[in-house]
Amino acid sequence: MTPIESLTIPDAPTIARWRDDFPILRTRVHGKPLVYLDNGATTQKPTAVIEAERDYYMHANANVHRGVHWLSQRATRDYEGARARIASFLNAAQPEEIVFVRGTTEAINLVAQSDVRGRIKPGDEILISAMEHHSNIVPWQLVCEQTGAQLRVVPIDDSGTLDFEAYERMINARTRIVAVTHVSNALGTINPVERLIDIAHAHDVPVLLDGAQAVAHVPVDVRALDCDFYAFSGHKIYGPTGIGVLYAKANRLKAMPPWQGGGDMIRSVTFERTEYNDIPWKFEAGTPNIAGAIGLAVALDYVRAIGIEVIGRHEAQLLADATEAMRAVPRVRLIGTAQDKAAIVSFVHEDVHAHDVGTILDHCGVAVRAGHHCAMPVMQRFGVPATVRASFALYNTREDIDALVAAMRKVQEVFGR
């Protein structure tokens, strides 16, 4: 890998320009400028995305795929155009490989119920990792309950790195799917997904990647990765809430039965028999989130215009600075110190509960997440009830890190330690 020092890191005026694109960043909380470090939970939205949704409702709102009238055709064109732009962002082979869903959670449930449930038997295995979000645990537990299959969990080490040798040992002839996160939301670990996929495919096992924390921070090329499924949420990549994507290889989607029935997913219906629509519409029952899909495509255009590599370099610098700064704060311990990390700094204060830390930081204007981050097994693995998590995005600055550190001094003051 090229060291980040040798590549251009976006300068302060560039970041200031990016920040201008996000009106919410001008908000003051408790009389202080907002320092938004909760991007792992959701990212803020640039004006272009907000305007795209507004524009849709102002000028193009109609239902899709079912109107002969001009407005419906325009809405359909915009909605399907959004799908094509998203396919291109991920380098999918065709737009039909993009299924619109509500978010990562729904995408994973779709795969669990439609693809895996029908082809898994008692004694078969589903392989996940110990750093998964609940969204990539519970859907598989449901399938196990429904079918008698077994959930197996690849361990992680004390730095939050996946135990690759254990993975190689645990995948076997009974494994029916590998479902792992690309980037851990609780630890920041970037998993070696190419190698994980190679090994899974050598065993003829399909791989689902949970890309919720990855897609806004690292380049994702689904064809280069050769993953079978890739799931992400629009709201974590500067897009709207309530819209997300399941990428799946076309031949897999074609082989999968629908998982929800209703309008739009059919070609013809009689009381005796229903003929289903083609992919991807077979998986999009009911009126979709049209404005959300259009907003998401605009968000991806926005990221593409800046360049995901450029964003990645900026965030790598923020991660390096924040890690160093937080290591210097007394009584703070970092949770998640893998070598390959996205810009997520999870930590505990040895004397102060994460929720109290979060509350004091909030009073200083610093928004972080405090809790289990929907990854309770990760908390159990590290023997802590909760962590404080600062998670960065393209609009964060060195000053945001300084504000975080200053607010941590306030924590020391308030708790007298």
Ligand code: PLP
């Ligand atoms: N997977 C990971 C790694 C996440 O971080 C999240 C959200 O925090 C999800 C899945 C679930 O995403 P959503 O709630 O948008 O469905």
